[in-house]
Amino acid sequence: MDWDDLRVFLAVARTESLSGAGKTLRCDAATVGRRVTRLEEALKARLFLRSPQGYQLTDAGQRLLPHAEAAETAMTAAGEDLGGTAGKISGQLRIGAPDGCANYVLPQVCAAISDLHPDLDIQIVALPRVFNLSRREADLVIGVSPPTAGRLTVQKLTDYHLHLAAHRDYLARHPPIRSTADLGAHRIIGYIPDMIFDKELDYLGETGAGPVRLGSNSVSVQMQMVRARAGIGVVHDFAIPGAAGVVKVLPDEISLKRSFWLIRHADDRRSDRMNRLAEALSEGLRREVARLEALT
Incomplete structure (x- = not known):
């Protein structure tokens, strides 16, 4: 599983929209949508329910969320450990x-x-x-x-x-x-x-x-x-x-x-x-x- 795909997943989960996630990640909404689709295909699970009101997590998305957040925490900690100065x-x-x-x-x-x-x-x-x-x-x-x-x-x-x-x-x-x-x-x-x-x-x-x-x-x-x-x-x-x-x-x-x-x-x-x-x-x-x- 690609960490960058998990980053996209977290951004969509938090903003409940492709455009909002795109602003967070500094990329266009179409790219965010493709990355979400790629992750869903890799996991063989639908992660979001799409509606005019936005993107809501499915049961599978809810189960993935804590794992993605744990990965985010680990990546942040690694950066802090390697990049800290004095x-x-x-x-x-x-x-x-x-x-x-x-x-x-x-x-x-x-x-x-x-x-x-x-x-x-x-x-x-x-x-x-x-x-x-x-x-x-x-x-x-x-x-x-x-x-x-x-x-x-x-x-x-x-x-x-x-x-x-x-x-x-x-x-x-x-x-x-x-x-x-x-x-x-x-x-x-x-x-x-x-x-x-x-x-x-x-x-x-x-x-x-x-x-x-x-x-x-x-x-x-x-x-x-x-x-x-x-x-x-x-x-x-x-x-x-x-x-x-x-x-x-x-x-x-x-x-x-x-x-x-x-x-x-x-x-x-x-x-x-x-x-x-x-x-x-x-x-x-x-x-x-x-x-x-x-x-x-």
């Missing part, structure tokens, strides 16, 4: 994260990793949704809750804290807030309710605050609304040091705690490169969250 890591690392972490914590963490490994290309994908590791949308994912299904390795990174917050100028122009009962007189900033992609992000139910009057599916947009003196919102403590004039509201009465989790594909445990990168990311994130929260 402990430096090169290549590409794509990190998926919710936009709060991606905006306020990861830039500093990734800058430090890049200083240690200047030939490493780091990409931060900040999206308010759950990432699909089986499709290799990212190499490492930071989540706000641990997944319960899939061939994944999950470890808790650190707790982080959130509070109601507003700009000092907003608070000076509006009725005082001495208890949660006073929140009803204020404009609330938060998530668009039907776009909350993880139950851990459903903050307002725990605060006693009223309905969302200014909403966004992005944490960073919500913070910009708070900075614009538009109202009161739940913000990450680690975001406050970078937002001049923003202060906590009722910190002794309302305090939320959540956790970040590092999520990896199970096969990546065999890769020394990925283990080292995961360790560097984990240590850096814990340290940066603790540093920023200590400033609030």
Whole structure:
């Protein structure tokens, strides 16, 4: 079985299309289609169901998938073993994260990793949704809750804290807030309710605050609304040091705690490169969250 054919198989399985696989592999869709057909003929098994909606794995394709992923891991490990220099890591690392972490914590963490490994290309994908590791949308994912299904390795990174917050100028122009009962007189900033992609992000139910009057599916947009003196919102403590004039509201009465989790594909445990990168990311994130929260 040709490794290049397995690479094509994995690309189609992850993108569910010939064109998507072609972009990943930097070749045309027709070539991808011929390679898939060649692999199916060699194995005497149909690997994909073709439809207008895309390419879906058959039972035979599902059985082949873990073997192809194991081959990919072995080839990557061989390249790392033969090509490594003085402990430096090169290549590409794509990190998926919710936009709060991606905006306020990861830039500093990734800058430090890049200083240690200047030939490493780091990409931060900040999206308010759950990432699909089986499709290799990212190499490492930071989540706000641990997944319960899939061939994944999950470890808790650190707790982080959130509070109601507003700009000092907003608070000076509006009725005082001495208890949660006073929140009803204020404009609330938060998530668009039907776009909350993880139950851990459903903050307002725990605060006693009223309905969302200014909403966004992005944490960073919500913070910009708070900075614009538009109202009161739940913000990450680690975001406050970078937002001049923003202060906590009722910190002794309302305090939320959540956790970040590092999520990896199970096969990546065999890769020394990925283990080292995961360790560097984990240590850096814990340290940066603790540093920023200590400033609030």
